[in-house]
Amino acid sequence: MRNMHAVVYNGKSLILVEKPCRKIRPDEVLLKIAVCGVCGTDIKIIAGQSHAAPPVVLGHEFCGSVVEKGKDVTDLNIGDFVAVDPNIACGHCQYCRRGQVNLCENLKALGVDIDGGFAEYCVAPAGQCFHMPLKTDPLQATLLEPLSCALYGFQKAAIKAAESVLIFGGGMIGILMLKLARLSSARQVIVVEPDANRRKLCLKMGADLVYDSGDRNVKAILDATQGGAEVVIECAGAPLAVEQALRMIKNGGRLVIFGVSPAGQKIPIVPYEIYRRDINIIGSFLNPFTFKNAVDLLVTGRIKLNGLDIKAFGLTDIQVAFENQKRQKSLKTVIDLR
Ligand SMILES: [Zn+2]
Numbered sequence: 363m364r365n366m367h368a369v370v371y372n373g374k375s376l377i378l379v380e381k382p383c384r385k386i387r388p389d390e391v392l393l394k395i396a397v398c399g400v401c402g403t404d405i406k407i408i409a410g411q412s413h414a415a416p417p418v419v420l421g422h423e424f425c426g427s428v429v430e431k432g433k434d435v436t437d438l439n440i441g442d443f444v445a446v447d448p449n450i451a452c453g454h455c456q457y458c459r460r461g462q463v464n465l466c467e468n469l470k471a472l473g474v475d476i477d478g479g480f481a482e483y484c485v486a487p488a489g490q491c492f493h494m495p496l497k498t499d500p501l502q503a504t505l506l507e508p509l510s511c512a513l514y515g516f517q518k519a520a521i522k523a524a525e526s527v528l529i530f531g532g533g534m535i536g537i538l539m540l541k542l543a544r545l546s547s548a549r550q551v552i553v554v555e556p557d558a559n560r561r562k563l564c565l566k567m568g569a570d571l572v573y574d575s576g577d578r579n580v581k582a583i584l585d586a587t588q589g590g591a592e593v594v595i596e597c598a599g600a601p602l603a604v605e606q607a608l609r610m611i612k613n614g615g616r617l618v619i620f621g622v623s624p625a626g627q628k629i630p631i632v633p634y635e636i637y638r639r640d641i642n643i644i645g646s647f648l649n650p651f652t653f654k655n656a657v658d659l660l661v662t663g664r665i666k667l668n669g670l671d672i673k674a675f676g677l678t679d680i681q682v683a684f685e686n687q688k689r690q691k692s693l694k695t696v697i698d699l700r
């Protein structure tokens with residue numbers, strides 16, 4: 363039996379332990395983890411604000427190579443480099459049967475309900491693994507999970523030619539949305555972000571215009587978009603941003619609520635305005651059937667995820683890494699196990 367170092371969430375905090383790798387089932391593979399991203403959700407789990415099933419190894423944004431495979435696994439080989447879609451749907455509940463796997467009533471996620479990627483090894487169903495060329499940069503492959511989620515929200519925004527896209531939040535997710543919007547035929551892409559360094563990075567990543575989130579900029583944005591953006595994508599996870607977004611959206615526009623606002627926080631909405639202005643308010647949760655597309659965008663070079671401010675830590679520095687992500691000291695924090 364193989365032993366490994368892993369970071370276990372015990373319901374209160376993170377502890378580095380040594381534990382045996384679980385035996386794989388016929389349809390599973392054992393992965394040697396290369397890189398695993400620290401997500402905002404991980405921070406929320408530790409703070410008791412997001413669900414997890416302790417004791418569990420956290421980490422749901424990871425890639426690695428196949429070191430063992432079950433006897434029923436036919437499309438993966440030892441040595442293959444893969445990224446993992448952590449969200450495992452049951453396949454038989456009412457939502458799964460309708461193809462809405464992100465709404466699965468029995469959804470289990472690697473790194474949330476089942477042991478995930480903050481470890482030297484992880485067991486994953488082969489069906490959750492996406493094969494990529496060996497030359498793929500693991501630091502970029504780690505961003506495929508968030509990219510697949512962004513892609514789902516982006517597809518729901520259904521951007522048409524010459525539309526104006528306004529993105530709230532210039533963090534990692536905002537930048538992924540920005541990159542997707544740059545691939546579309548939008549006439550302009552604008553980012554609203556309070557942090558000056560991040561605004562600078564957004565310009566470098568292709569934003570046409572960037573603004574601070576202050577109310578004083580509402581008029582400037584309305585002017586720049588000829589009275590509001592057709593599409594607004596909220597990636598800040600701030601109820602106030604949703605409120606602002608409704609003031610900056612054109613009549614007939616679509617607002618995608620992608621950012622994770624604190625549960626229970628409310629904002630005032632005037633139903634008459636939504637009716638009279640013909641506004642579509644759209645939710646977006648997880649990544650149903652978008653992981654393959656995200657992989658294709660990365661491996662074909664259509665989306666390049668280099669040049670981002672990614673800070674890497676070792677597994678033993680997990681506490682520092684979580685602190686780094688929590689304080690948003692870099693755009694993205696990862697655990698590099700190579
Ligand atoms: Zn995540």
Ligand SMILES: [Zn+2]
Nearest residue numbers: 452455458466
């Ligand atoms: Zn289901």
